[in-house]
Amino acid sequence: MSRKWSLAALSAALLVSAVSTAHAADKKHLYFVANGAVDFWKLAEAGMRKAQAELPNYTLEMKYPEQSSAAVQDRLLDDLVANGAAGIILSSVDPKTQTDELNKVAGQTLLVTTDGDAPDTRRAFYLGSSNIDAGKQAAQILIKAMPNGGKCVAFAGLPGADNAVQRLKGLREGLQNMKITIDSVRSDEMDQARAQSNAADILTARKDVNCMIGVFAYNTPQIVLALQQSGRAGKVTVVGFDNDQGTLNGIKQGVVAGTVVQQPYQWGYLGTKYMARYVEGDTSFIPKDHKIIVPTQIIDKSNVDAFVAQVKAWMAKK
Incomplete structure (x- = not known):
């Protein structure tokens, strides 16, 4: 009897594991591709964590090129597309020399630019600073x-x-x-x-x-x-x-x-949220010029302490 129960429990565990694996496989992947491995992008990752909690049907991931070169970043983009990326928000290393690559990527998946735009490509929209x-x-x-x-x-x-x-x-x-x-x-x-x-x-x-x-x-x-x-x-x-x-x-x-x-926290948060809406067929948020501008702010001695407190609050959120 105990052996039968053990087999039943094992079967149930395997079934749960299979369902969980299938569910994970069903999730669409959205990527944020940085232009280099620098601390600046940590706030974007924090914004993505907030978005991840609101997008249970997606897997969000930050990707860094091994070095800040257009060729290396192009290979990373190709790998992500080959792995079935549903969307990529990108800080391009050099939009001018990457035009052909970005057009190729945009022809295979959703491509959004941030940090620096690539307006001469087929990117869906730009989200970032002026x-x-x-x-x-x-x-x-x-x-x-x-x-x-x-x-x-x-x-x-x-x-x-x-x-x-x-x-x-x-x-x-x-x-x-x-x-x-x-x-x-x-x-x-x-x-x-x-x-x-x-x-x-x-x-x-x-x-x-x-x-x-x-x-x-x-x-x-x-x-x-x-x-x-x-x-x-x-x-x-x-x-x-x-x-x-x-x-x-x-x-x-x-x-x-x-x-x-700038507001890289908002780029990570809004960028992935907007990509999810786009993937689901909603493009109503995109302006006519296809640019969503997130305002920049001057920080000096008068407001630096308040700004530091805000950054700490963003980074502390899991």
Whole structure:
């Protein structure tokens, strides 16, 4: 009798396991593909966790390319499509050189862009910041911090990426008719050690430069480190983008004048929620220009503590 009950219990357990496996297999997969493995994307992952709790019929997953190159990211996209991705929201490494790849992906699954747009592709819509507006906000910080003008050097991971190009465009537009100029842009190809050495090189070679701009999230903390090591922290105006902890600490210490923050938490949350609606046939949320703009915000000494508290609350949510 006990053996019969054991067999029955085993059969029941196997049945439950099979049903659970089948149910998991039935779930559609939505992916967020970053442009590199940097801390900036942790908030997007936090937003995805919130969305996952509201999308029980989907599996949401963040994916990072092994390195920040278009070729590596293209291979990752191909793998996800081959594995049956129902949708991908993508921060493209280089939209201009990836046009053919992105069109191919968009022909096989739902493709959404974020962080930097790829408007010349077949992507369904863009969800993210207006990087031109963000650049103009950064110009406001510079104008306030440098009333007598000055000469700036900008530092970017990928200067040719649309987000970098547009931020710099917005900066230059915002600085028109002012005594502040952007002398040059230094690239580090998403290498943080190189980002710091780039800043250190400028501090050594260019005594006429009194302003540094961190275009990517990690650039500003590397600028701060270079300034601290050179003994010039607080003597060079620094403006950044995004909310790396090193940038926020720099603002508190008076080393960074301010930063313009995006909302990657909302990109992760809204991006995956909107993809699910699209997959289910609802496209009513897409504007005529196919761009959903999530506003950016200036963070300086006046509001940095409140912003840090909000970030901690987002990251604490499971």
